[in-house]
Amino acid sequence: MRLVAAILLSIMATAATAEKVTLRLGDVKGDRFISLRESGELKNLPYDLKLTSFESGAPVQEALNAGALDVGFTGDLPFLFVYAAGAPVKAVGAWQNNPDSIALLTRADSNIYSLKALKGKKIAVNRGGWGHYLVLGLLERAGLKPDDVTLRFLGPVDGRAALASHAVDAWATWEPYVSSALVVDKAVLVPQGGGKGILSGYSYALAREEALNDPAKRQAIADLQARxxxxxxxxxxxxxxxxxxxxxxxxxPQTITQRWIADAQIRPVSFTPALAATLQQSADFFYRYRVLPKAVDVRQAFDYQLADQANQVAEAAQQSASSLSVAKQESVHE
Known part of the structure; x- marks a missing residue:
């Protein structure tokens, strides 16, 4: 009987191992994965997690589209472009960065002391991403047109090098590249050159429809988002x-990562249809400037069914922050 029991236990263990799914995750610079690891949220995972780290959001999208990933973490605008191109991906969760952590940088010797001074300048941006959107919005803010400047379409690594080597006069980028350039290269922020009022600051967890059609992977994705x-x-x-x-x-250097964290102010947000409205606004903006070749309706780009656990965490944190803020205000007035 003991032998039979041992065999049965062995068969059950083998079956359980065989049923454990693997989620292939793509992240930008690995910061989300590092927060998962350091917080202890990767302990006792009921699934395997395989990470690939990328320099920016566009390659994450490409890997998702090619079927090399099940889940990808990236900004809202790279997602917009692959969705518009028909990629089989949907947004399933979200968080928000401080929009001002996406910013236009210049050099101290560039003589750019206002947004109007951008006229005639060369600016490095990532095509179709946060930097591109930011610069178009800043030009509007300054009463300038896109043909008043020369845009150089470069990734973040090349954009930083172009600014440092004087190949461009300004560079629009995001964290941690903002902090790296400010701390190491002694770049400076263009006055009023932050993303507040222009960008939403949202980033998304994206999933391939193939993974969303797998019940085990759907459960794993929902669990990962809460973690x-x-x-x-x-x-x-x-x-x-x-x-x-x-x-x-x-x-x-820790001086960079400290500034990055303080600047980005990353926080989870409730994943609701309100986010579709912000992405639609971005889609319409990019279409108006013909960055997007066609009008896009983003309502079908979201799957809200996997976000319940994560939403509960985000809402509890928001309530806690609100209560703390009220308590601080009351103590000031006492």
């Missing part, structure tokens, strides 16, 4: 520990 929301809250509450972990894992 990520908790990890992001942990990171915000433990900035020194998170900065040290980012520094070690990404090979960056």
């Amino acid at each position: 990520l929301a908790r990890a992001q809250i942990w990171a915000a509450q433990h900035p020194a520990e998170f900065a040290a972990a980012l520094s070690k894992s990404l090979g960056m």
Whole structure:
């Protein structure tokens, strides 16, 4: 009987192992993955997680579209372009960066002391991404037109090099590239050159429809999103520990990772149809400037059914923050 029981246990263990799914995850610079790891949220995963790290959002999208990933973490605008192109991906979760952590940088010797001074300048941007959108919005803010400047379409690494070598006069980028350029290259922020009032700052967890059609992977994706929301809250509450972990894992000086965390202010948000409205606004803006070749309706780009657990985490954090803010205000007035 003992032998039979042992055999049965062995068969059950083998079956359980065989049923454990693997989620292939793509992240930009690995910061979300690092928050998951350092917060302890990767412990006791009921599925396997395979990470690939990328320099920016566009390659994440390409890998998703090619079927090399099940889930990808990236900004809203790279997603917009692959969705418009018919890629089989949907947004399933979201978080938000401080829009001002996406910014236009210049050099101290460039004589760009206002947005109007951008006229006639060369500006590096990532085509179809946050930098491109930011610059078009800043030009509108300054009463300038796109043909008043020369746009150089470069990725973040090449954009940084172009600014430092004087190949361009300004460069629109996001964290951690903003902090790296300010701290290491002594770049400076263009006055009023942040993304607040122009960009939403939203980033998305994206999933291939193939993964969404797999019940086991759907369950794993929902669980991963809740873990990520908790990890992001942990990171915000433990900035020194998170900065040290980012520094070690990404090979960056801690002065950069500390500034990055403080600037980005990443927080989980409730994943609701309100986010579709912000993405539609971006789609219409890019179509108006013919960056998008056609009008796009983004309502079908979202799957809200996997976000319940993550939404509960985000909403509890928002309520806690609101209560803390009220308590601080009351103590000031006492």
